[in-house]
Amino acid sequence: MSTILKHIKNIGSWGNYHKIKSQLHFMKSGTLPASVKDKEYISHGNGRSYGDCALHENSLMTIQSNKILSFDIQKGILQCESGALLSDIIVEILPDKWFLPVTPGTKYITVGGAIAADVHGKNHHKNGCFSHHVISLKLALPEGDILNCSKNENAELFRATCGGMGLTGVILEATIQLLPIKSAFIDQYTIQTNNLKETFRAFEENQEASYTVAWIDALAKKANTGKGLLLVGEHAKDNNFEFSFRKKINVPTWFPSFLLNPWSIAVYNKYYYRSYTKTSEKVSLDSFFYPLDAVDNWNRIYGSKGFLQYQVVIPKKNAYQGIMELLDAVVKSNHVSYLTVLKLLGKENENYLSFPLEGYTIAMDFKIKKGVFDFLNQLDKIVVGYEGRGYLAKDARMSKAFFETGYPKLVAFKNIRKQYKLERLQSLQSKRLGL
Numbered sequence: 001m002s003t004i005l006k007h008i009k010n011i012g013s014w015g016n017y018h019k020i021k022s023q024l025h026f027m028k029s030g031t032l033p034a035s036v037k038d039k040e041y042i043s044h045g046n047g048r049s050y051g052d053c054a055l056h057e058n059s060l061m062t063i064q065s066n067k068i069l070s071f072d073i074q075k076g077i078l079q080c081e082s083g084a085l086l087s088d089i090i091v092e093i094l095p096d097k098w099f100l101p102v103t104p105g106t107k108y109i110t111v112g113g114a115i116a117a118d119v120h121g122k123n124h125h126k127n128g129c130f131s132h133h134v135i136s137l138k139l140a141l142p143e144g145d146i147l148n149c150s151k152n153e154n155a156e157l158f159r160a161t162c163g164g165m166g167l168t169g170v171i172l173e174a175t176i177q178l179l180p181i182k183s184a185f186i187d188q189y190t191i192q193t194n195n196l197k198e199t200f201r202a203f204e205e206n207q208e209a210s211y212t213v214a215w216i217d218a219l220a221k222k223a224n225t226g227k228g229l230l231l232v233g234e235h236a237k238d239n240n241f242e243f244s245f246r247k248k249i250n251v252p253t254w255f256p257s258f259l260l261n262p263w264s265i266a267v268y269n270k271y272y273y274r275s276y277t278k279t280s281e282k283v284s285l286d287s288f289f290y291p292l293d294a295v296d297n298w299n300r301i302y303g304s305k306g307f308l309q310y311q312v313v314i315p316k317k318n319a320y321q322g323i324m325e326l327l328d329a330v331v332k333s334n335h336v337s338y339l340t341v342l343k344l345l346g347k348e349n350e351n352y353l354s355f356p357l358e359g360y361t362i363a364m365d366f367k368i369k370k371g372v373f374d375f376l377n378q379l380d381k382i383v384v385g386y387e388g389r390g391y392l393a394k395d396a397r398m399s400k401a402f403f404e405t406g407y408p409k410l411v412a413f414k415n416i417r418k419q420y421k422l423e424r425l426q427s428l429q430s431k432r433l434g435l
């Protein structure tokens, strides 16, 4: 079989909705493969984005360019290739008492993916996005130039690249400032709430905490709409650095997706809500930051048609009403959010397409079934009414109009694309949204 044919594969994203036959071009140790010359393509990290931002007929696969290039143990400065996974970095840095300053809900993403989506964690209200901790990055432009970018050097390109979904070049390497820690454990505190008012109050009362995140029971209604559990976390200080990632269970390809239904999830939600009888406990970093990583391929439980994650943010002044209206709309519909997470976000940064703005973000997972796309369009209208916006890393279906309303710095982003001749960088998402 010729090498070219061997590297044509069906690839998808975490939501399993979009799939595409794509020619894979592998990046080896920080250099672009010659095979992408003159082609349209998009970078593909570890495919943990939910929608179509990393999908194109030509995929520049970064995962094999994953070396840690240097690690200054005294200063906590790490330099690595962009295909390095956060999980590999954690293994490298934790014994020397450093951790990632910002981490999303899975450790199985690449550094390139973390920068391109400018990911946020449970500490956005304190520590901002991933890009806030990037000292510099090396970017390969389609015509072959390689530029160093930082807040001071090629600053506009840096602002476009962080959150720019791979549309400004291929991130080859990054240098990151890490966070000093005194333990591999988290002191976790859990607060049960009975409705959205209490959930918001719990967030506000704990806004000085390093980490906060709420799980919401999206089946709860009327007086209990928005009830859930707020998890509050601080790095422990016990100097205990014993660490290993938990053993994983796997969801097989043949998992019967009918097991996931409104009744099973109602039982689960009740159990989960009540299971937090302990308000205070010490938990590992792995279980605090990455609970979903304990189940390999959990996305398969939604079946072969896949699922959509709907993540939006609503500015603080409108957040309570906006989130309430979204939750109400879900309860009144025949769609179920199987997993619903709420987070408090801090100030917006200067990047052109970074998602967070000061307010609350809600993420809901919907099975793909008849009517779901129309239903999500209705939710978009609510979000626009409250001046919110959607997250590109989770998006598989938003309209161009909804996207454009939410991102006023889009013009600056498009100017950079023109100025540096970046039109050959395209994904299914960039085409849908006219990026």
Ligand SMILES: Cc1cc2nc3c(=O)[nH]c(=O)nc-3n(C[C@H](O)[C@H](O)[C@H](O)COP(=O)(O)OP(=O)(O)OC[C@H]3O[C@@H](n4cnc5c(N)ncnc54)[C@H](O)[C@@H]3O)c2cc1C
Residues within 6 Å of the ligand: 014, 042, 043, 044, 045, 046, 047, 048, 049, 050, 053, 054, 062, 082, 083, 103, 104, 105, 106, 108, 109, 110, 111, 112, 113, 114, 116, 117, 118, 119, 120, 121, 164, 165, 166, 167, 169, 170, 171, 172, 292, 393, 394, 427
């Ligand atoms: C269980 C789970 C939990 C999550 N939790 C969070 C969360 O809490 N917060 C959050 O912000 N996100 C979260 N995410 C989303 C995830 O962090 C982002 O989608 C991330 O971008 C995925 O990285 P990846 O390496 O898999 O990249 P991919 O999914 O392969 O690509 C994502 C984007 O990055 C671009 N890209 C990748 N590598 C490069 C590169 N080297 N150069 C230029 N562009 C590149 C791609 O073109 C694409 O646009 C979660 C995802 C999952 C599955």
